Amino acid sequence: MFTTAWTASPQLPSEGFTPNWSREGFWRQSVRQNVRLTAGGGRVRVRLSNAYGTSPLRVAGAAVGRTAAGAAVEPGSSRRLTFGGAAGAEVPARGQLVSDPAPLALAAGDTLSVTLYFEAATGPATFHAQAFTTSHRGAGDLLDDATGDGFDAVTESWYVLSAVETDAGRTDGIALFGDSLTDGFGSTPGADRRWPDALARRTGRPVLNAGIGGNLLLNDSAWYGEKGVRRLARDVLAHPGVDTLVVLLGLNDIGFSETGEQPTYKPAPVVEAAELIDGHLELIRQARRAGLRVIGATLLPFAGSDHWGEHAAKVSHELDEWIRCSGEYDAVVDLNRVLADPEDPDRLHPAYDFGDHLHPDDAGYAVMAEAVAAVL
Missing domain, CATH: 3.40.50.1110 (SGNH hydrolase)
Incomplete structure (x- = not known):
């Protein structure tokens, strides 16, 4: 049984309180977002939101791993996510998509890095304006970049990611x-x-x-x-x-x-x-x-x-x-x-x-x- 361990409520792309990337969206870029979990488990899955998208949102790839510091991921902890067994997926316009579970040992209080790669232009991206934590962006496919060196831009908003769930059974x-x-x-x-x-x-x-x-x-x-x-x-x-x-x-x-x-x-x-x-x-x-x-x-x-x-x-x-x-x-x-x-x-x-x-x-x-x- 899966339990929601973290959420961010989706919002319409806007200028927000601080500069963000929601209106411009993403193209041939990776976004790494760090979230603190309130439930642990042995498997994890993510929920992606295109609630305010007017066309399907193509996600070319996704990965999760335990956060080391900043954009870096703890060595050996990175796991590729799949969607119905496929590496990429489309999130329907006005809809959402839940990934397949990936094996990763996590505890309540752990910080998880979720990396999304957008190869095709997304257009304006559903987001959550005020994260009060740093999200990272870099050019190209950085799903396997454990050091985080490829991420060269930051904001304090979350994008597309709306929930993380674990098999805590809570x-x-x-x-x-x-x-x-x-x-x-x-x-x-x-x-x-x-x-x-x-x-x-x-x-x-x-x-x-x-x-x-x-x-x-x-x-x-x-x-x-x-x-x-x-x-x-x-x-x-x-x-x-x-x-x-x-x-x-x-x-x-x-x-x-x-x-x-x-x-x-x-x-x-x-x-x-x-x-x-x-x-x-x-x-x-x-x-x-x-x-x-x-x-x-x-x-x-x-x-x-x-x-x-x-x-x-x-x-x-x-x-x-x-x-x-x-x-x-x-x-x-x-x-x-x-x-x-x-x-x-x-x-x-x-x-x-x-x-x-x-x-x-x-x-x-x-x-x-x-x-x-x-x-x-």
Whole structure:
């Protein structure tokens, strides 16, 4: 039985937060991506996404191996992947493809390098904008380049790769569904200090990070992914081995309308708490139909940020009170109170503030993981 050991939610090719290669795509190039696994096993397979491709995506070859450092792979650990027994494959337009399993001994916490070679031009590539870790690109077929010397370009995004699965046989996976707070903005890049990472270390359970920076519960965004009520099925429910869902979503729906300075926030309709409650109820319904236990998290304090204003304060207070008191969730974790400044409960505690009064730092993310672990 295969268990999802790592995920990255697919996004439409866009400029993203930092420079990336999604719009230009790849041609006669290899991409090596390093991902930290939350479940081990003796066999591994990868899931490739062409969710936003308008034509089939040709993958000429793929390989996996244990990461040494940077773009280097541990000697002797590289394994070629196959797809239905073939070295290459086409990922259907708007679709996905799962590789055949490859034998490779892995433990929870190991970092896996996944290398994809694109010989034909891909066109714009489905990607995940904010990886907070380095991906590598080089010219030609570098599937067997263990040293990593052929990789001469880097970004902090993931491309085409949407999941890694191992034969751990675990069915106790935890999916964390949210926005940049779950994606890991504010954590130290390359250090695996997002709160999903901290939760995996604390619990020893498989943890799926289904966060997208800027994501909205109720509305699609060209920059920040499909709305939460639509993408849950693909980004959580379709993955094997999950039995618990934690929802932390809605802050951007509330806050985008409070500022006119960021063009990627547009359109930003003014929403009311009742609309967000309906969205949360829809997530609960979908998850329950799939047999998942569903935990609701209150929104983090965000006074002083560019998302804050009179309306945002009103709606966030109303939504948080519903999450706490409605009884709709199987359990509740009150992140708002855990991370609040005792001197001003609408603000993040200064010890946990990354600096924008919206996102925690590494210490804040560790506190979030501890609070969630207590209600699992």
